[in-house]
Amino acid sequence: MTPVVGRKATGLVAATFTPLTPEGEINLSEIRPYIDYLLEQQGVKSIFVNGTTGEGMSLTVEERKLLAVEWCHQGKNKLEQVIVHVGCMSLKDSQELARHAAEIGADGISVISPSFFKPATADALRMFLQEVAAAAPAMPFYYYHIPAVTGVNLRSRDVLEGIANQIPSFQGLKFSGSDLMDFGQCVSYSPSHWSLLYGIDEQLLGALAMGANGAVGSTYNYLGSSVNRLMSAFDKGDLPKARTIQVHLLFRFDLSVNKQLMSAVSGLALGPPRLPLLPCPHPKALSIAQRLQQILGDQ
């Protein structure tokens, strides 16, 4: 089978939050200003939608389609890449979303492991991924490894074994695990056209040292310009500067704080998260935003 080779994803990819109205309905009208904010204020040119940060697993298939259409439509001719996360508990739903992403002209699709019934082996997971990819065979395909959320602790390197034979559209990995040895083994195994995107923002520098081509994360929504400086310092071999930026950014917020923080920093109205997540009280987000501005000002 001839491999499908898409454009290689590099640099920072913002894992977008899903704008909701105060009543909790998807709010498509915030998407256009959101994309402009990323491009103009953060220098972030690619997005990953309906993933963890986007609360993809808390949305209906129909909502995910409407969101994907709007992100792709508004991002057209502006963004470098729009990657749509299409993973679901049900293989059928994932296939439907994969087909849909292909129809609307997304640049790639990504799939998380099912996590209610978990795959028992890397082979089982690869078979699931293969069935999703086969529904949209021309779509560059990224496996999304996030063991802390899925509870699926299969090593990514094992999942990659022989994957190009099963998924000719395989294009890379979004690796949101802390095991840099597993990540490094994936780097070592990967052909050069795959893109290895790292997903724990707090230790991106370690992953760059291991060979990451780029990064997908929630914090690049509002810290993109700082982390772009980290990436260019690393590219120039200025490790002290890259490290100074990274160690200033070692804090971790849960998703509801993160979402409210993005609203506070950007001025976008992203609304509350969806239950079971609880909204973050506004004053708390404001004080975190102020602390963040101070940290960024001190750099």
Ligand SMILES: CC(=O)N[C@H](C=O)[C@@H](O)[C@H](O)[C@H](O)CO
């Ligand atoms: C669990 C989770 O949401 N992980 C995200 C990406 O996979 C990261 O981008 C984190 O949000 C980020 O590292 C902040 O802790």
Ligand SMILES: CC(=O)C(=O)O
């Ligand atoms: C961070 C990330 O990649 C996600 O939200 O899915």
